Amino acid sequence: MIKTATTTLLFSLFIFSFSQAQMERTRANPDGPVDETFLTKNIGGLGTVQLLGKGDLNSMIQHNFGDVRGGIDTFFGVDEGANVRIAFGYGLTDDINIGIGRTSEEDNIDFGVDYRILHQTKSDRIPVSVVLKGNMGITTGEKTYDPSLTERLNYLGSLMLARKFNDNFSFQISPMVSHFNTVVKREANEELYNTVFGLGFTGRFKLNERKSISFEYLPVIGDRISDTKNHAAIVYELETGGHVFQMFFMSGRWFTEQHLLTRTQTDFFEPNFRFGFNVNRVFGLL
Amino acid sequence: MKKLFLASLLLVLSVSFVSAQSFKTEEGKATFYSKVPLHSFEGNSEKLVGLVNLEDGTIDFYIDLETLDTGNGKRDKDMKLTLETKKYPFAEFFGKLDSDFDPESSSVQDVSVKGTFKIHGEEQEIEVEGTLQLTDEGLHVTAGWILSLLDYDIEPPKILFIKVDKDQEIKIDALLKPVEG
Numbered sequence: 278m279i280k281t282a283t284t285t286l287l288f289s290l291f292i293f294s295f296s297q298a299q300m301e302r303t304r305a306n307p308d309g310p311v312d313e314t315f316l317t318k319n320i321g322g323l324g325t326v327q328l329l330g331k332g333d334l335n336s337m338i339q340h341n342f343g344d345v346r347g348g349i350d351t352f353f354g355v356d357e358g359a360n361v362r363i364a365f366g367y368g369l370t371d372d373i374n375i376g377i378g379r380t381s382e383e384d385n386i387d388f389g390v391d392y393r394i395l396h397q398t399k400s401d402r403i404p405v406s407v408v409l410k411g412n413m414g415i416t417t418g419e420k421t422y423d424p425s426l427t428e429r430l431n432y433l434g435s436l437m438l439a440r441k442f443n444d445n446f447s448f449q450i451s452p453m454v455s456h457f458n459t460v461v462k463r464e465a466n467e468e469l470y471n472t473v474f475g476l477g478f479t480g481r482f483k484l485n486e487r488k489s490i491s492f493e494y495l496p497v498i499g500d501r502i503s504d505t506k507n508h509a510a511i512v513y514e515l516e517t518g519g520h521v522f523q524m525f526f527m528s529g530r531w532f533t534e535q536h537l538l539t540r541t542q543t544d545f546f547e548p549n550f551r552f553g554f555n556v557n558r559v560f561g562l563l
Numbered sequence: 564m565k566k567l568f569l570a571s572l573l574l575v576l577s578v579s580f581v582s583a584q585s586f587k588t589e590e591g592k593a594t595f596y597s598k599v600p601l602h603s604f605e606g607n608s609e610k611l612v613g614l615v616n617l618e619d620g621t622i623d624f625y626i627d628l629e630t631l632d633t634g635n636g637k638r639d640k641d642m643k644l645t646l647e648t649k650k651y652p653f654a655e656f657f658g659k660l661d662s663d664f665d666p667e668s669s670s671v672q673d674v675s676v677k678g679t680f681k682i683h684g685e686e687q688e689i690e691v692e693g694t695l696q697l698t699d700e701g702l703h704v705t706a707g708w709i710l711s712l713l714d715y716d717i718e719p720p721k722i723l724f725i726k727v728d729k730d731q732e733i734k735i736d737a738l739l740k741p742v743e744g
Contacts (some may be wrong), residue, residue: 302653305610305627313640330636486644519637561635 310396314406314441315449315481316489317557318366318374318391321510321525322532323477323493325449326406326439328391329368334560337364337378339532341525341553344543354551362532367562372396380532384418385431387533397441410435410451414533428459433535435477444483451477455535460502467503474498475538481514489514495529495537508537509545523555584618584666586702591737593626595710597728604638606631613737615695615702617666622676624735625655645719645727646683654682656691664695671696676706685715693735701740708733 315325318335329335343357351357364378364387372393379386395407412433415426432455439449453475460469476498481491495508510527528545529537532555543549591611597604610630614623628648633639643649658678665672671694680689693706710731712718719727 299623299655299657300612300614300625302625302655304652305630332634333636559637561638 308398308400308402311399311406311441314397314439314447315479315491316514316516317521317523317555318376319523319532319555319557320479320481320491320493320514321512321523321527321553321555322508322529322537323451323479323495323510323534324391324408324410324435324437325479326393326408326437328372328374328393328408329366329559331368331371332562333368334562335366335557336560337366337555337557338362339364339553339555341527341530341532341551344549344551345526346549360530360532364532378533380414380536382530382536383416385414385416385533385536387412387414389413397439405438405440408437408439410437410453412533412535414535424459431455431457431535433533435534437477439479446483447481449477449479451479453477453534453538455538457535457539464503468500469502470500473501473538475534477534487516491523493527495534495541497538502539504542505539506541506544508541510550519558521555521557523557525553525555526550527553585614585616585742586739587614587742588612588701588737588739591624591704591735591739593631594734594736595631596732596734598732599728602727604633604635606633606639606642608632611735611737613704613735613739614742615704615739617660617664617702620660620664621657622660622678623655623657625653627652628654628682641719645717651682651684654680656680656689658689658691661690666697669697671703680710682710683715683717687714698738701738704735704737704739706735 315327318325318327318329339362340359342359343351343354345353347354347357360380360382362378362380364376366374366376368374374391376389389410389412392409394409395403395405397403397406414431416429433453435451435453437449437451439447441447454472456472460471462469475495478494481489483489491512491514493510497507506528508529510525512523512525515522528543528550529541531537531540589612590609591613593608593611595606608626608630611624611626628646629643629652631642633642656678658676660674661677662675664674674693674695676691676693679686689708691706691708693704696703710733712729712731
């Protein structure tokens with residue numbers, strides 16, 4: 278009798294404590310997409326899978342200067358003048374970005390589209406992010422000849438595959454192809470190709486929530502234009518609330534991959550490179 | 564044996580009784596308003612999880628802070644950093660009804676609730692005014708209060724340009740469905 282009463286009491290207490298208990302706290306979206314594989318859409322000159330959210334407008338100013346080998350006479354290249362690209366990117370949706378840029382070198386105006394095919398998930402159900410990137414440039418500067426509009430065009434196609442391995446390290450491989458409708462021979466024995474292939478490697482080591490060290494390396498695969506080298510850069514990234522600053526040493530002179538593949542003439546590992554910096558600012562338009 | 568049967572019956576009855584008086588949602592709305600001239604914004608989530616037990620008056624709500632959307636990816640990121648959502652992913656309230664509620668009425672009833680609100684790893688005892696209404700669909704809950712960021716040791720990192728009001732207005736609105744027994 279007493280035993281049964283005790284059991285009943287225990288049961289009642291159990292029920293009471295059960296009804297008093299808090300719900301278990303569970304995350305709302307454990308299989309959601311990973312965020313911040315990279316800080317911005319660009320590292321130095323190479324694109325990343327990091328797209329702008331829907332309605333976000335990113336304004337970007339990219340600069341680099343002359344070779345640091347100029348030493349103090351050229352203030353390590355700064356006196357040689359800057360190549361500047363001013364660009365705007367916009368998130369049509371979370372997965373489709375469009376952009377326009379203008380590079381002072383050759384007065385190249387470029388139009389770009391990024392389309393995200395896959396987005397890595399926190400649960401690893403999708404282990405990588407995949408973004409298809411297209412860019413078309415028009416060289417509007419004066420030439421020694423009179424090219425048609427078609428002859429002024431250059432293109433890039435890139436398939437960016439990236440994985441955020443953990444909170445502190447992300448890595449991306451980007452097979453790409455560039456095509457120039459016109460290539461101009463300046464020396465008799467110069468080897469020129471309209472189409473050049475490359476394989477971009479990009480990585481980011483996060484130092485803390487605000488700072489990271491990133492790198493990019495873009496070897497040409499197959500035929501390369503005479504006297505060109507593989508582009509490489511090492512980048513220090515600093516994020517403030519409104520801006521992302523990227524300071525780097527890079528070998529390439531350009532900020533568009535089709536030009537980095539075909540115009541880079543300094544060898545990062547010689548070592549020879551130039552100082553540069555990007556400033557990114559995102560505005561929410563919606 | 565008979566006693567054991569009675570005990571079991573009591574258990575079953577208790578469970579069904581509790582269930583009949585419990586209401587739950589995982590899709591409640593939560594909104595916060597930060598009002599600073601030229602920098603006003605609001606954040607919304609429709610992933611508020613709530614459980615109300617009218618039998619014992621317990622109220623349990625929580626939200627995954629990473630579901631809050633301010634309409635700007637950059638600002639969302641700054642907000643998550645400020646709230647340290649990786650370390651403290653939830654804002655939660657657990658308390659009890661502190662006023663009478665008539666379960667027979669289907670009109671909107673003003674209620675007050677006392678309990679513990681926890682965010683950013685800090686807890687405060689708070690009292691919240693709200694309304695409860697029993698409808699055919701379930702229990703409609705609304706509430707609002709002012710959250711002072713300083714009470715919870717929440718301070719935007721100095722490096723951020725984000726400007727936030729130190730007093731944030733919080734509103735919740737949820738329709739809780741009866742929990743099936």
